[in-house]
Amino acid sequence: MSLVDWIAGFPELQRTAIVDAAETASLAKVRRALRLLDEMPKEKRGRALSVELLSTFNLEPFLPVLQLALNCIPSRADLRLAPLNDLEGYITQNTGADQSDVRVIIWRIEEVLPEMLYPFSNGFPVQLSRRTEEVINRVQRLVKLHEANAAVTPLFVSTIALPVHFSNPLFASQHAIALCGAVAHINRTIYDIATQRSGVYVFDICRWAALEGKLHADALLDFVARQPLSGRGQLAFAFFLARCLRPLLMPARKVLAVDLDDTLWGGVVGEDGLENLKLGHDFPGNVHLRIQRELVELRKRGILLVLLSKNNEADARQPFDCLPDMLLKWEDFALRKVNWRPKHENLREAAQELGLGLDSFVFVDDSDYEREQMRQLIPEVLILNTSSDPLHTLNCLWTTDAFDSLTITEEDRRRHDDYRVRTARDVQAHGNDLEDFLRSLQMEVTIEELGPANMERAVAMIGKTNQFNLTTRRHSRAQVQAMLAAPGSIGLALRLRDRFGDQGIVAILLATPGAQDCTLVVDSFLVSCRALGRGVEDALWTALMERASQAGVRKVLAQYLATPKNAIVAKLYDRFGLQPIEQGPSSTRYILEPVERRPRPAWIHIKKKDNANQ
Amino acid sequence: MQTSDSLVQLLVEFFDLPADTRPEEIAQPAIPKWDSLAMVQLITELQGRFGVEFDLEEIQTLRSYREIHDTLVRKGVFARA
Incomplete structure (x- = not known):
């Protein structure tokens, strides 16, 4: 993880204090960083995030460290510590409205x-097996x-780490009922x-402890x-927790832009x-080969690859066609910009x-000059490496x-093909009448009610859609479910x-009943950038209007x-024929x-x- | 070798005391914040800062600047006066 990238949006004073706290693992410095964070305006500190921690061991001594790590996501984290080792009791008692x-x-x-x-001493193996x-x-x-x-609250369950302090460690691995086998089970x-x-x-935690372990x-x-945990251990643990929770708030980057020479080979x-x-x-x-392996894997899990190379295209293409060990194919790149123009322009x-924002991009280049230029001219781009060494990269x-x-969906895994198709479509559209082109796509849409089957994708879209998004409200799964639970709500x-x-x-599209009778308020309306300019928004709006009039909405x-x-x-x-009733600098209300x-x-x-698919 | 000034500074920061606090004023009875939770946190802080590990007897004698100082002298962190 890169703490510096997480907190890049904080003022320098706060950044320095946080890095100092992280480097020294000193509680006094952690507290100082927290005080400085409190002085920052709320809107610069990230979204609110209430976190319940239920633990069988005592987290209270390093609560400030946990607080700091979660604030670095960045988030305005509100930590709630359950009573020590009272998991069932706490879960039973904490239901109702104030869910985290x-x-x-x-x-x-x-x-x-x-x-x-x-x-x-405890009945190995029969009794112990029963206990497991x-x-x-x-x-x-x-x-x-x-x-x-608390069904709507996402739950993180920790794995069990192998303990550090115990005797007879060799035997612990020699029997399925003994410690190591039981923990694995x-x-x-x-x-x-x-x-x-x-x-x-x-x-x-098991993976974390395998990395950090005894120290x-x-x-x-x-x-x-x-x-x-030692002081260092507390800090490492807290930032590991922050990294695990971070995807709840921060959308993943979508594109890796890479250089060729001295990176891929x-x-x-x-x-x-x-x-x-x-x-x-x-x-x-073999180091370069392994870099290629990583890139192929990224592409297959849904990260788009873009090639940015200062080369003649014929030269750049040659290794892809002729080197037997090349793992990456020319077609693995959703886009290729091989020319002599500055990389930031490309x-x-x-x-x-x-159709993606600049803040969706990650950039890798062995050249200090290229990285520095990118950093200065497009600060939204995340620069992955800091030196030219391929092993470092x-x-x-x-x-x-x-x-x-936290999840990789079917949609993610198809993304590379989708974008390649999109590029192909753009080429076909060129010079054609747009409507003819759209007809030729043979588009067919299905309107589904929002529910368990599509909730994961819906919440992911709500969390990351930037361009076609009328209100950009980043609702959590819990918030969406709470809205849908209100009688008269429509989620499509x-x-x-x-x-x-x-x-x-x-x-x-998400709409909730208004304060007056027979009124519907559109809360969220968004379209994925993959489907822009194709009229799906009209189709969805039409579906909402149909449902609204059936429900007696006026x-x-x-x-x-x-x-x-x-x-x-x-x-x-x-365009949809609504009347503006209130116009502010950054907001327009319609009726x-x-x-x-x-x-x-x-x-x-x-x-x-199709009912069979429900 | 560390100087004992760094211990004063650590305790002043840790308990958020006025900068001009004299070392002999730093003692558990005089500092309400110095409860059992703070004690655990202070042990962690001292072990991390000075790269030492305390034993069971030692952690029961860390209740003032003087006691902590003497313990750290015994552990070779500070020079004997």
Whole structure:
């Protein structure tokens, strides 16, 4: 993770204090950084995030450290610490209106299954095996209890770390019922639960401890205060928690823009010649090969690759065609900008062609000059590496949090193909009559009610859609579910198919009943940048109007809230025939009375929802 | 070798005391914030700052500047006066 990138938007005074606190792991410095953060204007500190921490060991001594780490996401975190080791009691009692944005269960073997530390005093193997099963049942019961009491709150369940302090460690690994096998068994259950249930995630302390382990344990503090971490350990733990929760607030970056020479292979193809490039299974070519492997994986999980290279295109293409060890294919790049223009110009152009914001981009380049120029001219772009060393670049790819997300959907995995198709479509559209072109796409949309089946995608879109977004309200899953629960609410998702395939859910509309009778207020209306300019917004609005008039709604209120990115929809409601009633510098309120049905775009076929797919 | 000034500074910052506090004024009975939670946090802070680990006996003798100083002298962090 990169703390400096997280807090890049903070003033220098606060940034320096935070880095000082993180480097020294001093509680006094942590408190100082927190005081300085409190002096910052609220809007610069990120979104509010209430976090419940339920732990079997004592987190209270390092609550300020946890607070600082979560503030660095950035967020205005509000930490609520449950009573020590009272997981079931706390979950049972904390239901109702004041639910937090996320709940985290943190446990360890010392409290959950202490018998495991002394197997021969505790009925190894029969009795101990039974105890392990009991713990597994407890994990499952706890998750169900949470879902029964606070279903809308995302739940992070920690895995169990192998303890640092215990005797007879060799034996602990030699029997499935002994410590290591039992911990693996319990953790497997936790991974299974997260796989099966949406809204349940893993806080993988086991992985964290495998990396940080013994150096961060403090047996004395554990005996004194049931707090097992050293000062450094507390800091590392807190920032690991922050990284796990961060995707709830911060959308992942979507594009990696990479350079060719001395990054994808060693050497400069235009000067050294093809035969002298270093790429393959021997050092140092194997480092470049591994970088390529990372890039292929990123592309397959839904990160777009863009090639930015100062080269003649024929030279740049040659290794892709002729080097036997090349893993990356020319076609793996959604866009290629191979020319002699400045890279920042090429990147801006790529952003425009892909319809993505500059803050969706991550940039890798071995040249100090190129990185510095990018940093100065497009500060929104995240620069991944800080030196020309390929092993350093590889390390950055391993550790970066720029692409962190808790779930990877089918839509994500298809993204590369979608964008390539889009580029192809743009080429075809050139010179054609637009409507003819849109007709030729054979678009077919299905309007779905927002519900469990599409909630994950809907909340992800609400969290990251910038351009076609009328209000840019970043609702959490809990907030969306609360809105939908109100009688008279309408939540719709639009699924798009065209002759290139299923594009998935590309538009969301959320409306809640107004204060007066028969009034509907449009809360959120957004369309994915993949589906811009195709008329799906008209289709979705038509569907809303139909449902509204069926429900007896006589008046619809809507609002446009201007952001630096959503000018594209500034006049949308005017086009839909709504009347502006209140115009401010960054907000326009509209009314539609009476509710009029609108004709849907002629080139879109609305498909009745297939019950079998519900 | 560290100087004992750095300990005064650490305690002043840690308990948020006035900058002109004299070392002999820094003692648990005089500082209401110095409760058992603060004690745990202070042990963590001292271990991290001076790169030491305390044993069971030592942590029961960290109740004032003087006691902490003497313990750190015994551990070779500060020179004997």
